[in-house]
Amino acid sequence: MPNPIDRDDVQRLVAAGAQLVEVLPAAEFEEEHLPNAINIPLKELDREATRQLKRGRPVIVYCHDYQ
Amino acid sequence: MSPRAAWRLESIGFTEVYDYVAGKADWGSAGLPLEGTRGSETRVGAYLRRDVPTCQLDERLSDVCIRVRAAGWDTCFVVNEAQIVLGRLGRTTLAREDDVSVEEAMSAGPSTVRPSVTLDQAVERMRRQNLNTLPVTTSEGRLLGLLERDAAERALRELNRNSARALSEGSQA
Numbered sequence: 081m082p083n084p085i086d087r088d089d090v091q092r093l094v095a096a097g098a099q100l101v102e103v104l105p106a107a108e109f110e111e112e113h114l115p116n117a118i119n120i121p122l123k124e125l126d127r128e129a130t131r132q133l134k135r136g137r138p139v140i141v142y143c144h145d146y147q
Numbered sequence: 148m149s150p151r152a153a154w155r156l157e158s159i160g161f162t163e164v165y166d167y168v169a170g171k172a173d174w175g176s177a178g179l180p181l182e183g184t185r186g187s188e189t190r191v192g193a194y195l196r197r198d199v200p201t202c203q204l205d206e207r208l209s210d211v212c213i214r215v216r217a218a219g220w221d222t223c224f225v226v227n228e229a230q231i232v233l234g235r236l237g238r239t240t241l242a243r244e245d246d247v248s249v250e251e252a253m254s255a256g257p258s259t260v261r262p263s264v265t266l267d268q269a270v271e272r273m274r275r276q277n278l279n280t281l282p283v284t285t286s287e288g289r290l291l292g293l294l295e296r297d298a299a300e301r302a303l304r305e306l307n308r309n310s311a312r313a314l315s316e317g318s319q320a
Contacts, residue, residue, distance in 0.1 A: 082153030085165045087173055093165060102171070103152040112183040114174055122148055125155050139156055142167035143148040 082141075090114075090140055098138040114142070175263030176286040191269045192262030194302050195283055195292030201226045204233060204250040211249055212241050224282060224290055225253045231288045232259060259284040262291055266306065270299050 085093070094100060100117035102109050109119035120129045122143075133139060153166040167173075175181055178192050187193050200223045202211045215223045221241060225234035234253030243252065259282045260269055269281055273296045281294045 082150065082157060082164045082166045084168050086169065087167070087177055087179070089165070090167050090174075098165070101152070103149055110183060111185045112171060112175075112181045114171060115180055115182050117182075120152075122152050122155075125152055127159055130156065130159055130161070133161070135161065138163040138165060139161050140165045140167055141149045141152040141156065142170045143152075145170045145172040 085140070090142075093138055093140060096138075098140050099133055101133070101139060101141045102143065103141050104143050108144070117142075172263070173286060176261040178262040178283075178285060178291050188302075189265050189267075189306065190262060191260060191264045191266055191281075191283055191294055191299075192291070194266065194294055194299055195262070196295060196298075197292040199224060199282075199290070199293040201230070201290065202236070202249050203227070204248070204253075206249045208236070208240070208243065208245060208247050208249055208252045211236065212243075215241055222280065222293070224257075225249055226290055230290050232257065232282060232284055232290050235282070257282055259288070260294070261286060266299060266303050269294060270296070270303050273299065 100114055102113050102117045102119050103122040103125065105121050106119055113119070118132065149166050149168060149170065153164045156164045171181065175190070181187065200215045200218055200220050202223050202225055204225060211223055221238040223236040223241065224232055225236065226232055234255045235257040236249065236253055240252050240254070245252070262283050272278070273281060279296050283291045283294055285291060
């Protein structure tokens with residue numbers, strides 16, 4: 081089950097090597113995103129798209145807010 | 148959206164998946180850096196005066212007045228030990244000579260904005276509400292600094308000039 085986390089957790093996990101993934105459409109990602117995040121829009125999130133992620137490291141997903 | 152993405156990643160086989168549910172709106176509202184084409188120079192967070200004076204609830208107003216005036220300011224924010232804004236001492240209050248506590252003298256719960264608000268929105272609000280300054284805090288209420296209207300209006304004019312120039316150069320290309 082995915083774990084909901086807050087901003088402090090994000091900073092801690094990223095410092096420990098977690099991968100950040102923004103799941104908004106590419107245009108919104110290009111406009112603004114968290115440092116070092118990669119973009120995999122939700123509509124494109126499949127096995128092929130996730131090959132760029134490292135399996136052994138934690139993954140943090142986010143979008144704009146609680147939507 | 149992100150909860151569905153997190154579940155989808157688990158279904159693909161990722162075993163350690165976290166969902167930052169508050170997302171980039173929360174990140175920006177804490178004054179943390181964002182990357183991308185929008186540029187931080189369009190946000191209030193880029194124009195703060197971070198040296199704005201602060202004081203504690205239990206200080207004496209007279210002591211704070213001396214300190215604030217000596218630093219060249221005419222306002223002071225009342226914060227707790229976590230820098231959460233509890234009140235404000237304005238120009239009129241700081242001119243008083245009464246021997247009272249800051250808690251008795253302050254105006255409680257001043258309006259604030261987040262550092263991720265765009266500069267044009269902040270300027271529009273200051274004009275509409277006839278404000279000379281806007282305190283800027285994180286979404287938790289931690290003081291980040293003060294946005295001054297003069298500086299904000301100057302910066303906005305500069306941004307608009309640069310934007311118009313870029314548009315003009317683009318149309319000539």
